[in-house]
Amino acid sequence: DAKTTQPNSMESNEEEPVHLPCNHSTISGTDYIHWYRQLPSQGPEYVIHGLTSNVNNRMASLAIAEDRKSSTLILHRATLRDAAVYYCPEGTSYGKLTFGQGTILTVHP
Amino acid sequence: SAVISQKPSRDICQRGTSLTIQCQVDSQVTMMFWYRQQPGQSLTLIATANQGSEATYESGFVIDKFPISRPNLTFSTLTVSNMSPEDSSIYLCSALMVNTEAFFGQGTRLTVV
Numbered sequence: 001d002a003k004t005t006q007p008n009s010m011e012s013n014e015e016e017p018v019h020l021p022c023n024h025s026t027i028s029g030t031d032y033i034h035w036y037r038q039l040p041s042q043g044p045e046y047v048i049h050g051l052t053s054n055v056n057n058r059m060a061s062l063a064i065a066e067d068r069k070s071s072t073l074i075l076h077r078a079t080l081r082d083a084a085v086y087y088c089p090e091g092t093s094y095g096k097l098t099f100g101q102g103t104i105l106t107v108h109p
Numbered sequence: 110s111a112v113i114s115q116k117p118s119r120d121i122c123q124r125g126t127s128l129t130i131q132c133q134v135d136s137q138v139t140m141m142f143w144y145r146q147q148p149g150q151s152l153t154l155i156a157t158a159n160q161g162s163e164a165t166y167e168s169g170f171v172i173d174k175f176p177i178s179r180p181n182l183t184f185s186t187l188t189v190s191n192m193s194p195e196d197s198s199i200y201l202c203s204a205l206m207v208n209t210e211a212f213f214g215q216g217t218r219l220t221v222v
Contacts, residue, residue: 034210043113043201043213044152087151095140095205099152 004088004100011106012078020073020103022088027068032091035062035073037084038102044087047073083107111136113214115202121220122192129188130217132202137182142203143175146216152201158185192221 005023012018024033032051036044048055048062050071055062061074075082085104089097112135122128132141141158156177157165164177179185189196202214 036213041215041218043203043215046210046212049210089152091211095203095211096142096154096157097152097203097211098154101151 003098004090006086006088006100006103008101009104009106011108012075013108014079015077018075018078018082018105018107020075020086020088020105022071022073022100024069024071024088024090027090030093032093033062033064033068033071034089034091034097035060035071036087036089036097037082038087039084045084047086049091078105078107080107080109110209111138111204111206111212113202113204113212115214115217117217118215119218119220121222124193124221126192127188127190128192128219129186130200130202132185132187132204132214134183134204134212136206138204138206139182140205140211141179141185142211143177143185143187144201144203144213146199146201148198155187155200158187189219192219194221197221 032049034049035047038044050062063072085102087102089099091097114133116131143155144152146152154167155170158177158179160179176188197220199216199218201216203211205211
């Protein structure tokens with residue numbers, strides 16, 4: 001199964017934008033790009049997903065490259081509560097997700 | 110959205126024994142999955158829990174070690190059999206309805222001694 005690649009860690013300051021990158025070098029044409037985040041001792045929490053077009057919701061924005069080989073999760077104003085491990089799994093339309101190693105996001109006050 | 114409850118939330122078990130983890134969803138869902146998250150690692154899919162039939166296992170996971178049941182649209186169990194310390198992990202249940210995102214339970218933290 002294909003796995004995504006992400007930076008091991010990133011840092012941000014509170015109230016600044018954060019751009020989290022993800023490479024999807026072997027993504028299939030029908031798999032969706034998802035983003036989840038996981039706080040300590042909790043299950044992953046859904047953030048956003050898309051197929052080809054950029055997507056926005058109340059939590060974040062998702063920018064997908066034209067060739068779909070990369071995506072970027074954008075947190076417009078980071079807060080301390082956004083500190084988590086961020087994953088960008090690829091997934092089938094029926095929910096099967098393939099996770100990579102994730103990015104640990106640290107947000108400084 | 111769906112709320113997923115897992116029981117137990119954590120357990121410490123003796124090697125050679127088995128533990129059954131329950132996953133209850135508060136609404137009818139289409140798909141249910143079981144994942145494993147080893148210490149400090151990402152999530153790995155164990156299997157898809159199919160309602161009324163045998164689960165579909167991913168490479169590296171077998172039914173004898175991880176038997177799974179799904180008797181209806183809202184409930185599934187995962188058993189970790191004949192446990193060894195290498196089975197110490199967090200086990201997570203996931204579920205989704207048609208054309209929705211996947212929701213995850215809080216996980217079951219298993220320690221095998």
